Amino acid sequence: MSLLQNLSYEDYQQALTFSKEKCEIIAELANLKITLDDTNKPGEKLIKYLYRRGYSAAQYKQFLSNSQQVKTIVTYYKPQSKIAILIANSSYNDLSKLATPSVDCDSLAASLKNLGFIVLTLKNTLSSELQNILVKMVDVIPEDSYCFIFYAGHGCELCNTKCMLCIDCPTENIEMKHCVTENFVLKEVARCKPDLCIFIMDMCRMNLDRCSNPKMFEALANIEDYTIHSNLLVVYSTQSSAYEVLQIECSTTIDANVTYELKTGDTDKILPGSSQYVNALCTRLGDDLDISNLLDKVHGDVEKSFRKQRPIKVQCGVAKRSLYDPVKGNVAAVLAKVKDETKEFKNAVIF
Template sequence: MGFDLIARRSSLLRAIGLAAVALLFTLTAADAERRTALVLGNSQYQHAPALANPVRDAKAMAESLKGLGFDVVSGFDLTKLQTQTTIAQFAKQVRGADIALFFYAGHGLQVSGSNYLLPIDAALEDETSLDFEAVPVDFVLRQMSRETSIRLIFLDACRDNPLAEVLAKTAGVRGAKSGLAEISIENGGAGTLVAFATSPNQVAYDGSGKHSPFTSALLAHIGETNVSITEAMNRVTADVFKATASKQRPWSNVSLTTEVVLHKVDLNSPLIVGEAGVPGPQGDSDTRNATANPSSSANDAQLALNVLRQKIPKLASDDPIFFDVPIDFGDPEIDGKSIAELIKGEPRFSPVEGLDNSVWQGKHCDGCHEWNETRLCDQAKNFAANDVSVLRLQHPLGTRFKVALAKWAQGGCK
């Protein structure tokens, strides 16, 4: 494909973006839902070796959930007291929520079938330590079960935990293990999903990349358009199983009585787009009155744009972007590579939806697009100028590559 085709595709993408703005005005069930999440991640343990990924995992999950409409209460590298304070804040906010979600990354253990999360100041020197230093998972689940309809729990807390061995040997506590135990699900509301990074009583990998295998897969699938949470977990399981060479298999316990879709879009809804790229009047008098009021219409359009911008993925680092300097994208597939390096490699996704794999797989990006630094800068400037219509959409090298290009252009394509 030549550069002219890229320009034509960019115009098409802008048009698609305008349609996406209008689509926001079609209410779905998700728009009316109240969603509240608690996200915790602990890495810097004071009495055990630090873990590389949990805080990064939790921060990335918090951002992803905000983009899916959740009010997020979060905490990173918290002591026991700080953890209790954060859970108390969550308990106040979550009451009556349509969807209550809990994500934890860090050390956890089970003792005689009960699961505990470990704050960073946990030492576990004797049997009483559990009561005063650890946080029972059941305690968190009770807080998110008050008058809530749907409960989603994700525990990336099965990493190898030396404190479990210390507790078992020094304190003589029977049944102290690193892996977590199966959690029984109580009836209530529309049900519960509990997802573990690995099977009960097994140990999960922290991972050598930017995120653990479980969190990487969860981030990739939890917000997929019109994909149910149960199907998303099937995809997560497949990804983790493959990434760990069949050594780690996530496990879920599900009692949902309704389909849960966190990113729901009604593709069959009628859509009328006005000249400004927002819906024109269609049908009821309230809509016509809102359109007749320029101030109201402008506010609605700006709100729609802001919502769309929240769906644009963020880079893992705020550092300036340079053409030939490695970039921390926040995508393990391309992290640590520069723009110059990536455009000489192979595409990860089809450059045009539906294009036969034989046309693009095995090709090199710079040859296909006739990319050089100058032409790529022109394309990057288009991304920066049309962020809403372009940056949310897939790119042959991934969406975050496109976000990096826009940032590179904003810095003068240096």
């Protein structure tokens, strides 16, 4: 008996709801040569082609069952390249030392490399070094690429300007030369006209005291301007202070919030992705979701964790993009340029 004669009405209606990707999987299992880009009802066209090839209802159901075992990876776009810049500041000269930034960046590096990213990690940099490297990196990133930027370390906020504090930052009389601002990063990245930029800051965002840090506030008049491009996602791991979940000796940051200082013998207690946000992020990176939905899932996991935080996501642009999206450009050529531009920096490691 033919497929259409034996297929129940419920099964046929279910087929009409199938996505193009699911229909393509079933067609491949049935060895069908079929184009589904020309229809808004791929399931209907699939059933007709299966019927014409003489497949029975039982065979169709077997194809359907087998398709459940196939992991689908949706491609939303094909960028020229995918670059990740992971920044870890932990060994501060004057501020409390942090336990997890370096470990977290290593964990993220491994995960992003598996997704086809060229990964550059920068550890314990001075402000001038970090700015220099970022400028050089943007110079070699092709237009129409994906940029993933992650920072872990001490940070601050003043008048809505977020600042990443580099390892030469003092406890008082902080100046802009000790920081790299969010504005600077976004201004530089915009130069390479990326198709997607994800910028995650896993840091405390304390409000600096104006009296103790007058030069910082004086410099606000000259803060960098930046252009908001399409498909930009900026993430703050928490509303006010970041946590490092480790059972090791406590210390305090410059705003007296509790953090954790790395002491001799503590390294055995650190696991990959041991900060709350990065642990949730690395767990979710394997999910086949567009990046906006993936970050929403990560933030939901963080909010439900035992030490509750409320991450913030700022999104500009609505086009769906995925970290799984394949690259169409020359990866080897981009990698060679990245290596050449960063070879003079001893704290830079390429994965």
